[in-house]
Amino acid sequence: MxxxxxxxxxxxxxxxxxxxxxxxxxxxxxxxxxxxxxxxxxxxxxxxxxxxxxxxxxxxxxxxxxxxxxxxxxxxxxxxxxxxxxxxxxxxxxxxxxxxxxxxxxxxxxxxxxxxxxxxxxxxxxxxxxxxxxxxxxxxxxxxxxxxxxxxxxxxxxxxxxxxxxxxxxxxxxxxxxxxxxxxxxxxxxxxxxxxxxxxxxxxxxxxxxxxxLGRVKGNRMVNMQLSNAKLVDRGTRMIMDELGLDYEQAQRLLLLHGSVKKAVDAYKADR
Structure with a gap:
């Protein structure tokens, strides 16, 4: 056929x-x-x-x-x-x-x-x-x-x-x-x-x-996304605020220091 x-x-x-x-x-x-x-x-x-x-x-x-x-x-x-x-x-x-x-x-x-x-x-x-x-x-x-x-x-x-x-x-x-x-x-x-x-x-x-x-998402969030523009930095900052209870400036400073939501959250928790 x-x-x-x-x-x-x-x-x-x-x-x-x-x-x-x-x-x-x-x-x-x-x-x-x-x-x-x-x-x-x-x-x-x-x-x-x-x-x-x-x-x-x-x-x-x-x-x-x-x-x-x-x-x-x-x-x-x-x-x-x-x-x-x-x-x-x-x-x-x-x-x-x-x-x-x-x-x-x-x-x-x-x-x-x-x-x-x-x-x-x-x-x-x-x-x-x-x-x-x-x-x-x-x-x-x-x-x-x-x-x-x-x-x-x-x-x-x-x-x-x-x-x-x-x-x-x-x-x-x-x-x-x-x-x-x-x-x-x-x-x-x-x-x-x-x-x-x-x-x-x-x-x-x-x-x-x-x-x-493979562990690239936590909950429902892109915690490993690249911070390639202002929108993504803002999104990552708000993720950290929600996860750690920090204010916006603290969360953004932590994010930019470590380069990703996951690394920032892990580092913050490790210091506590």
Whole structure:
């Protein structure tokens, strides 16, 4: 039986150019509401993945995202948000996109069609069995991603896939296949829409839950966030005020002295 791409099936809506702006927005929103439900169905697979990532990262392992186009950009985006949010080095969650950083802003022709490029890029990072490679491709057919997962798996590295088509070629290459079946896109084939939204949700779930279990969150707060702007310094100051019962000036002085909420609180308590 031939592989059918749900992501390429005709939209449930037609004559889009004749719809009012209100109708367009309402219909897009109606479709978007299906995404969270599709992600919910994949929670068992996401849990399986996160449960295997945590012990690997505790031993110094890393997460590598591999993708092309929208999928690649979302992987790079999630990876780039880990250092400021959780105070982790930028070497622990790494996003690789077909065509390199240039492809973040401009399409690079045929880059995603190179079956060998992804694995070559991973080798440059001295990838090993403590690491995890997560391939992202709405279609589930992107050669750049498939090739990377195939080789990684051959080398005993944990692999996972995130796609929007069931039983795709990409799923066949992954130890853990996460399939977010969101249905046809509002604009036929435009997987930057529901598929992209679903991918972003899953990536948030993977890294956020992993970072929490690695001790980068206390209670419900980002106690290891980087103090990279005034807003974050203010947020950290208020966290310390709540935790230690200090006034604003005392809390801010302590925060700036130690560089993070966690270090500031630990140091203050150690002196008592």
């Amino acid at each position: 031939s592989f059918i791409k749900i992501t390429e099936q005709p939209s449930l809506y037609d004559d889009l150019e004749n719809k009012s702006v209100d109708e367009l927005l309402t219909d897009i929103n109606r479709e978007d509401q299906k995404v969270a439900l599709a992600v919910e169905k994949a929670i068992p697979q996401i849990e399986k993945l996160v449960s295997q990532i945590i012990p690997r990262m505790q031993q110094g392992g890393r997460i590598f995202y591999m993708g092309a186009g929208t999928s690649g950009r979302l992987g790079v985006l999630d990876a780039s948000e880990i250092p400021p949010t959780f105070g982790m080095p930028n070497t622990l969650v790494i996003g690789l996109i077909a065509g390199g950083d240039k492809a973040l802003r401009n399409p690079v022709e045929k880059a995603e069609d190179d079956m060998e490029a992804g694995w070559k890029e991973l080798q440059a990072y001295d990838i090993n069995e403590k690491d995890t490679v997560i391939g992202i491709a709405a279609s589930g057919t992107t050669p750049y991603v498939i090739g990377a997962l195939r080789e990684a798996r051959k080398h005993g590295i944990l692999t996972a896939s995130i796609s929007s088509n069931p039983d795709s070629p990409l799923s066949q290459e992954a130890d853990i296949a996460i399939e977010i079946i969101v249905g046809p896109e509002f604009v036929t084939g435009s997987s930057r829409m529901k598929s992209g939204t679903g991918q972003k949700m899953v990536l948030n779930m993977i890294t956020t839950s992993t970072m929490i279990k």
